[in-house]
Amino acid sequence: MGFLLHALRRSKPLLRSHLPHPPSNALRWISSSAALHGPASSLDPAPVDPPPKAPVGGARVHIPNPEDAIEVFVDGYPVKIPKGMTVLQACELAGVDIPRFCYHSRLSIAGNCRMCLVEVEKSPKPVASCAMPALPGMKIKTNTPVAKKAREGVMEFLLMNHPLDCPICDQGGECDLQDQSMAFGADRGRFTEMKRSVVDKNLGPLVKTVMTRCIQCTRCVRFATEIAGVQDLGILGRGSGEEIGTYVEKLMTSELSGNVIDICPVGALTSKPFAFKARNWELKGTETIDVTDAVGSNIRIDSRGPEVMRIVPRLNEDINEEWISDKTRFCYDGLKRQRLNDPMIRGPDGRFKAVTWRDALAVVAEVAHQVKREEIVGISGKLSDAESMMALKDFLNKMGSDNVACEGNGVSPNADLRPNYLLNTNIAGLENADAFLLVGTQPRVEAPMVNARIRKTVRATQAKVAYIGPPTDFNYDHQHLGTGPSTLLEIAEGRHAFCSTLKSAKNPVIIVGAGIFEREDKDAILSVVETIAKLNNVVRSDWNGLNVLLLNAAQAAALDLGLVSNPNESIQSAKFLYLMGADDVNLEKLPDDAFVVYQGHHGDKSVYRANVILPSSAFSEKEGTYENTEGCSQWTVPAVPTVGDARDDWKIIRALSEVAGFCLPYDTLTGVRARIKTVAPNLLNVDDREPSTVTLDMKPSCGQQMSPEPFRAAVENFYMTDSISRASKIMAQCSSILSKK
Amino acid sequence: MAHAALKTVKVPPNSASLEEARKRTIDFFKLACRSLPSVMEIYNLDDVVTVSQLRSTISAEIRKNAHITNPKVIDLLLFKATEELSNVVTHSKQRHHLIGQYVVGSGLIQDTGAKDQGISDFLKQFYTSNYF
Numbered sequence: 001m002g003f004l005l006h007a008l009r010r011s012k013p014l015l016r017s018h019l020p021h022p023p024s025n026a027l028r029w030i031s032s033s034a035a036l037h038g039p040a041s042s043l044d045p046a047p048v049d050p051p052p053k054a055p056v057g058g059a060r061v062h063i064p065n066p067e068d069a070i071e072v073f074v075d076g077y078p079v080k081i082p083k084g085m086t087v088l089q090a091c092e093l094a095g096v097d098i099p100r101f102c103y104h105s106r107l108s109i110a111g112n113c114r115m116c117l118v119e120v121e122k123s124p125k126p127v128a129s130c131a132m133p134a135l136p137g138m139k140i141k142t143n144t145p146v147a148k149k150a151r152e153g154v155m156e157f158l159l160m161n162h163p164l165d166c167p168i169c170d171q172g173g174e175c176d177l178q179d180q181s182m183a184f185g186a187d188r189g190r191f192t193e194m195k196r197s198v199v200d201k202n203l204g205p206l207v208k209t210v211m212t213r214c215i216q217c218t219r220c221v222r223f224a225t226e227i228a229g230v231q232d233l234g235i236l237g238r239g240s241g242e243e244i245g246t247y248v249e250k251l252m253t254s255e256l257s258g259n260v261i262d263i264c265p266v267g268a269l270t271s272k273p274f275a276f277k278a279r280n281w282e283l284k285g286t287e288t289i290d291v292t293d294a295v296g297s298n299i300r301i302d303s304r305g306p307e308v309m310r311i312v313p314r315l316n317e318d319i320n321e322e323w324i325s326d327k328t329r330f331c332y333d334g335l336k337r338q339r340l341n342d343p344m345i346r347g348p349d350g351r352f353k354a355v356t357w358r359d360a361l362a363v364v365a366e367v368a369h370q371v372k373r374e375e376i377v378g379i380s381g382k383l384s385d386a387e388s389m390m391a392l393k394d395f396l397n398k399m400g401s402d403n404v405a406c407e408g409n410g411v412s413p414n415a416d417l418r419p420n421y422l423l424n425t426n427i428a429g430l431e432n433a434d435a436f437l438l439v440g441t442q443p444r445v446e447a448p449m450v451n452a453r454i455r456k457t458v459r460a461t462q463a464k465v466a467y468i469g470p471p472t473d474f475n476y477d478h479q480h481l482g483t484g485p486s487t488l489l490e491i492a493e494g495r496h497a498f499c500s501t502l503k504s505a506k507n508p509v510i511i512v513g514a515g516i517f518e519r520e521d522k523d524a525i526l527s528v529v530e531t532i533a534k535l536n537n538v539v540r541s542d543w544n545g546l547n548v549l550l551l552n553a554a555q556a557a558a559l560d561l562g563l564v565s566n567p568n569e570s571i572q573s574a575k576f577l578y579l580m581g582a583d584d585v586n587l588e589k590l591p592d593d594a595f596v597v598y599q600g601h602h603g604d605k606s607v608y609r610a611n612v613i614l615p616s617s618a619f620s621e622k623e624g625t626y627e628n629t630e631g632c633s634q635w636t637v638p639a640v641p642t643v644g645d646a647r648d649d650w651k652i653i654r655a656l657s658e659v660a661g662f663c664l665p666y667d668t669l670t671g672v673r674a675r676i677k678t679v680a681p682n683l684l685n686v687d688d689r690e691p692s693t694v695t696l697d698m699k700p701s702c703g704q705q706m707s708p709e710p711f712r713a714a715v716e717n718f719y720m721t722d723s724i725s726r727a728s729k730i731m732a733q734c735s736s737i738l739s740k741k
Numbered sequence: 742m743a744h745a746a747l748k749t750v751k752v753p754p755n756s757a758s759l760e761e762a763r764k765r766t767i768d769f770f771k772l773a774c775r776s777l778p779s780v781m782e783i784y785n786l787d788d789v790v791t792v793s794q795l796r797s798t799i800s801a802e803i804r805k806n807a808h809i810t811n812p813k814v815i816d817l818l819l820f821k822a823t824e825e826l827s828n829v830v831t832h833s834k835q836r837h838h839l840i841g842q843y844v845v846g847s848g849l850i851q852d853t854g855a856k857d858q859g860i861s862d863f864l865k866q867f868y869t870s871n872y873f
């Protein structure tokens with residue numbers, strides 16, 4: 001490329017001098033600017049003290065020790081950058097956005113698209129800025145004729161074999177190739193032959209491929225091997241025969257596979273469920289958070305009218321970086337199926353009849369008055385927000401019952417100290433760890449974004465990972481120490497080989513899965529884990545490596561708010577059971593004459609037992625506070641209107657409380673939040689992580705005995721864990737195709 | 742019958758006085774009442790409403806404008822009413838239009854206010870919609 005440019009540049013004046021006509025009209029030269037005629041002039045020093053531009057995307061860089069800083073000049077502006085940065089990063093800090101296809105800040109550098117060529121003074125040809133380390137005093141020129149010409153040339157080559165599909169391409173409107181050919185490309189090509197075509201690959205039910213559009217940037221290959229940790233994608237062939245594929249006919253089996261849709265700069269990899277559904281400019285984006293797991297990934301819900309069209313990730317360095325799991329991304333079609341849209345009462349014939357809110361609430365209130373107060377039980381579900389759990393707890397307490405729990409939190413959880421149930425190291429902090437001990441948790445299915453962090457750490461620092469639990473898939477090197485508490489005991493007593501690794505680790509991390517909460521002997525297990533933590537210096541004043549990885553979006557907030565009764569016991573004697581979206585509670589022991597109210601958005605498992613259904617809104621339709629597993633509270637924002645006659649959860653409880661004569665004292669969301677403030681003020685510090693204090697010695701020792709029963713997997717089917725994903729057709733396809741062992 | 746009568750409806754000259762306008766209004770009411778049996782038949786309304794209920798709906802609609810004293814305005818309203826009536830009897834509307842406008846909408850099947858006595862604003866709003 002560089003050679004070509006040089007030759008062209010030299011030959012041009014020559015050519016022209018041989019032509020009789022005035023050169024300007026005679027030679028139809030594809031050129032981006034007239035300044036090309038005087039390349040020397042562009043190398044003139046720029047104005048001495050120009051006002052610096054803001055870095056691209058408001059990026060900030062922190063240089064730990066000043067000696068490591070070097071100064072380079074971008075278009076004449078001096079910028080200070082840390083040693084080891086590439087030319088492209090230096091340009092970004094200087095506020096110059098360099099066009100690129102293959103470079104991605106979270107992937108390794110490939111340097112194969114050549115779109116990022118810039119001119120560097122004293123270098124004979126343009127350099128690929130993404131792969132070139134910046135050197136002190138380097139003078140980088142990003143908008144000289146040489147650089148522009150180079151981009152134009154690259155663009156022309158790329159478009160040579162790129163089909164003219166834009167009108168039928170789903171990437172249209174958000175395509176890097178479209179944008180950059182508008183900005184940097186020539187207005188014509190010189191290509192007259194046939195374009196090449198490539199056979200499409202089958203990557204499974206989520207990712208649609210149109211491989212002819214691929215520009216061989218290899219971002220997807222690097223993503224699969226580096227971030228997702230599956231060696232599924234690769235390059236076959238060379239030259240114009242080069243193809244991206246799976247070597248053998250194979251589906252992409254990763255819980256992060258959907259992210260290749262976002263990183264593919266062209267329309268080669270697009271979303272299968274979203275194919276031909278909408279154009280991106282007709283969508284309304286709502287920035288909200290995900291509730292399908294306890295991580296609280298930041299997402300954007302793109303909707304058209306009342307319909308959620310797709311879900312894409314939003315950048316949050318502390319939580320999900322810029323990736324989301326496939327469940328988060330593709331569960332949205334569950335929001336359209338199986339929805340409850342009218343209040344319903346089960347008639348004597350066992351069938352549900354739609355009624356008005358007035359009648360439904362009246363019936364519920366009447367029944368609630370007839371039972372004894374100890375027989376009233378309330379259970380909130382996996383997807384409940386903090387506001388509605390607060391309202392539920394207040395309501396039942398006012399009725400005189402103390403039996404309020406949240407499913408998944410097990411038998412009387414210990415909610416006195418926040419560090420006991422949070423991911424104390426926090427997700428981003430896991431990157432500093434150098435030894436992991438995973439106890440009864442399968443992060444890959446329980447919290448894919450946490451797993452991605454662990455994988456990132458393992459890749460970057462060769463951190464050691466040890467795992468105790470049932471055999472499961474990992475996408476990084478790990479040692480499987482054992483399956484049950486006995487191994488845990490060995491480590492606690494220092495009899496295990498892994499102890500030395502844990503001892504010598506600077507920042508050891510222990511992660512306990514929330515699946516353990518369901519065990520009878522959980523207190524014993526937790527106290528053994530604490531012993532291990534104490535012995536190995538896991539909790540220090542500057543490092544808290546003792547973590548619990550929660551499973552559901554509602555769990556942390558429920559513990560904060562004190563929804564901590566024992567559902568297993570109270571259900572056996574319940575006469576009035578209020579299920580607020582709780583679908584995974586075991587109702588077998590429930591007495592037959594118990595009256596069950598199900599308040600929720602999907603006709604899921606518990607509806608079969610319900611006597612009254614009160615339809616509520618899903619997370620995409622309401623404003624609610626959720627606390628993620630590391631203790632960071634975040635808000636969902638309504639993206640679409642509610643379905644049918646549904647109401648927000650807390651409003652239903654507030655209305656019911658009035659009908660039942662135990663009126664709750666709040667009428668507005670602000671009112672509920674004011675009430676939350678008195679119980680758990682940390683829930684109101686949105687987007688902030690309330691640091692939890694380090695406490696280890698304050699706990700009374702526990703006399704319980706561990707049972708030798710091995711740990712069980714907490715999540716059986718990654719693709720179907722809650723009422724939304726169970727209603728989703730795409731998730732059903734995924735679980736039937738992908739989770740086949 | 743009512744059908745034929747309506748077909749010949751023409752725009753009459755303005756009413757000279759309030760008296761004349763009043764007479765015309767009553768004439769319109771009678772015309773409307775006479776067409777009700779055929780309306781019931783055309784739109785199959787027997788199971789949702791009775792003739793007398795519809796009659797009172799019509800009179801309620803007319804009484805809504807009882808405060809108007811300008812004969813010109815009354816004439817205009819009468820003209821609109823006649824047009825509406827002819828739309829109804831020529832089956833230019835559909836069943837749900839009638840039900841929505843004159844059976845449910847006008848308050849024949851009304852939320853009985855008595856039940857809502859003494860409940861908070863919150864609950865009243867809650868019963869109508871999720872958005873408040």
Ligand code: SF4
Binds near residue numbers: 213215216221244266
């Ligand atoms: S499929 Fe997309 S991401 Fe993968 S190499 Fe081709 S253009 Fe790049």
Ligand code: FES
Binds near residue numbers: 103
């Ligand atoms: S971005 Fe530098 S070569 Fe592709």
